[in-house]
Amino acid sequence: MKGETPRAWLAGLARTERRHLTLAVIAGTAAGLLTIAQMATLAWLVTSMLIEGAEPSSLAAGFAVLVAMIVLRALAQWGQESAGLTASLRVRARARRELLDHLERLGPVGLADHHSASLANRVVDQVEALDGYIARFLPQMRLAVAIPLVILGVVVWLDWLAALFLLLAAPLIPLFMALVGMGAERLNREQFDTVSRLSRHFIDRVRGITTLQLFGAGERATREVHAAADDYRRRSMRTLRLAFLSSAVLEFFAAVAIAVVAIYVGFGLLGYIGFGPADELTLFSGLLVLLLAPEFFQPLRTLSQHYHDRAAALGAAEGMVALLDEIPPRSDEAPLPCRSDALVELEAVTVSYPERGRVLGPLDLTVRSGEILGVSGPSGVGKSSLLQLMAGFIAPASGRHRAAPDLRVAWMDQRPLLIHGSLADNLRLAAPEADEAALRDALWRVGLGELLEALPDGLATPLGERGVGLSGGQAHRLALARIFLSPAPLVLLDEPTASLDDDSEARVLEALSALVEQGRTLVIASHRPAPLALATRRLSLGLEGAHEQGVLEEAMHD
Numbered sequence: 001m002k003g004e005t006p007r008a009w010l011a012g013l014a015r016t017e018r019r020h021l022t023l024a025v026i027a028g029t030a031a032g033l034l035t036i037a038q039m040a041t042l043a044w045l046v047t048s049m050l051i052e053g054a055e056p057s058s059l060a061a062g063f064a065v066l067v068a069m070i071v072l073r074a075l076a077q078w079g080q081e082s083a084g085l086t087a088s089l090r091v092r093a094r095a096r097r098e099l100l101d102h103l104e105r106l107g108p109v110g111l112a113d114h115h116s117a118s119l120a121n122r123v124v125d126q127v128e129a130l131d132g133y134i135a136r137f138l139p140q141m142r143l144a145v146a147i148p149l150v151i152l153g154v155v156v157w158l159d160w161l162a163a164l165f166l167l168l169a170a171p172l173i174p175l176f177m178a179l180v181g182m183g184a185e186r187l188n189r190e191q192f193d194t195v196s197r198l199s200r201h202f203i204d205r206v207r208g209i210t211t212l213q214l215f216g217a218g219e220r221a222t223r224e225v226h227a228a229a230d231d232y233r234r235r236s237m238r239t240l241r242l243a244f245l246s247s248a249v250l251e252f253f254a255a256v257a258i259a260v261v262a263i264y265v266g267f268g269l270l271g272y273i274g275f276g277p278a279d280e281l282t283l284f285s286g287l288l289v290l291l292l293a294p295e296f297f298q299p300l301r302t303l304s305q306h307y308h309d310r311a312a313a314l315g316a317a318e319g320m321v322a323l324l325d326e327i328p329p330r331s332d333e334a335p336l337p338c339r340s341d342a343l344v345e346l347e348a349v350t351v352s353y354p355e356r357g358r359v360l361g362p363l364d365l366t367v368r369s370g371e372i373l374g375v376s377g378p379s380g381v382g383k384s385s386l387l388q389l390m391a392g393f394i395a396p397a398s399g400r401h402r403a404a405p406d407l408r409v410a411w412m413d414q415r416p417l418l419i420h421g422s423l424a425d426n427l428r429l430a431a432p433e434a435d436e437a438a439l440r441d442a443l444w445r446v447g448l449g450e451l452l453e454a455l456p457d458g459l460a461t462p463l464g465e466r467g468v469g470l471s472g473g474q475a476h477r478l479a480l481a482r483i484f485l486s487p488a489p490l491v492l493l494d495e496p497t498a499s500l501d502d503d504s505e506a507r508v509l510e511a512l513s514a515l516v517e518q519g520r521t522l523v524i525a526s527h528r529p530a531p532l533a534l535a536t537r538r539l540s541l542g543l544e545g546a547h548e549q550g551v552l553e554e555a556m557h558d
Contacts, residue, residue, distance in 0.1 A: 021139055473501065
């Protein structure tokens with residue numbers, strides 16, 4: 001995937017649905033051939049009635065054939081649309097699955113620099129922008145060559161001079177499509193970037209609406225959102241203006257070419273043109289040429305209409321390919337198995353970031369079942385990186401990371417993830433199958449039982465984005481309740497009591513003690529002394545390296 005262009009990525013996705021796209025082309029070709037047969041039948045019926053004086057009742061079989069062809073043509077067009085939409089649906093599902101799989105590989109660390117609104121825009125809106133390109137543009141690109149060539153062959157057989165007029169006008173449409181496409185692709189790319197910025201801007205303002213109101217900045221934020229939305233409106237109108245302008249130009253050239261053919265046929269039938277095959281024109285051949293002239297340009301005009309789908313798909317693919325090109329901070333390979341009964345073993349590991357260099361290590365560490373490891377040290381020495389490494393969110397730059405087979409990890413960050421939903425929805429992130437009794441027990445364990453009883457809706461009480469409706473301490477304890485529901489034996493806690501008052505901190509630490517009684521293994525990274533006081537072993541990280549000691553030894557040293 002690394003270094004692949006948007007066009008190559010789209011082509012690779014299209015190849016996975018070659019069968020359905022081929023069916024769409026076959027159905028479209030059948031519709032084109034039926035159109036030619038339909039026009040020939042119509043020309044024969046008109047000639048029979050006007051020239052030969054046949055009664056309409058004597059041409060019942062011809063009219064029946066005409067109706068049958070119309071029905072068959074409609075079925076063929078339905079088949080083309082159905083096959084194209086099926087291919088589009090499967091390609092979009094594949095693209096969305098590829099994006100989601102890559103987001104899972106990036107993990108929390110790789111996604112830290114991405115705004116959730118931009119990611120949602122890529123996974124939803126930009127993937128949906130592939131619909132027209134796959135379902136309509138790709139089949140039509142082949143039909144725009146095949147059907148006009150067949151029609152041109154029929155017209156050459158009827159009158160080679162009329163075919164020459166069509167042939168001279170045909171290249172003008174692809175030429176203008178290419179000229180328009182160069183601008184349309186750039187405009188669509190800018191439009192997708194604008195949508196991402198607008199989404200980020202709006203969500204940030206909604207999340208910070210309380211702060212904005214407290215500082216009297218609500219009106220200014222409203223004006224900023226209006227300005228961002230108006231910028232998106234102007235860019236959208238530029239794209240639509242280009243689309244309508246290009247369609248008008250293409251329709252003009254097609255109409256001029258058809259008018260030239262009509263003038264030639266008309267004057268040829270009246271005998272005003274005495275050169276070339278004009279003398280051989282009959283009502284049947286002239287009428288059939290006139291009927292086929294619009295059908296000759298129709299596939300090209302349809303392709304021009306869907307050419308903007310191509311521009312939109314390329315603009316969307318550029319953003320998706322840029323995301324897929326990001327290198328995950330962790331390896332897809334599972335950690336090596338531990339050589340002892342330990343849960344985690346680190347051997348001379350280091351952690352490095354491209355923009356910061358080495359932030360941790362080399363470090364040797366063994367975490368055994370049932371212990372509480374406290375990790376301390378000044379900011380920037382790698383405490384969070386150590387926990388991320390043990391959780392498997394990042395891969396070591398050097399050294400070996402070993403873990404117990406099928407080790408499951410429970411993670412609690414400094415800012416716990418709480419979603420827009422009920423209390424039960426947030427708890428079931430850790431245990432989707434947990435019943436209400438288990439959810440209530442977990443809340444009582446972390447000291448939220450009284451709050452639960454006081455809430456009129458109980459577990460169905462709704463929470464806002466990022467836990468709006470709960471205090472900071474309550475949000476931490478709710479996240480801790482998920483750890484009680486999780487069966488993971490290794491619990492990693494990054495500043496579990498940060499920004500909490502003393503009372504809330506005491507309640508959280510009491511809940512952590514209950515976790516220890518369950519036989520869990522805790523690794524606590526913190527600046528505060530109270531969480532570290534729970535530790536049975538401490539690891540002090542510093543710029544000069546790591547120093548490990550037992551709690552009793554540290555107390556004697558103090």
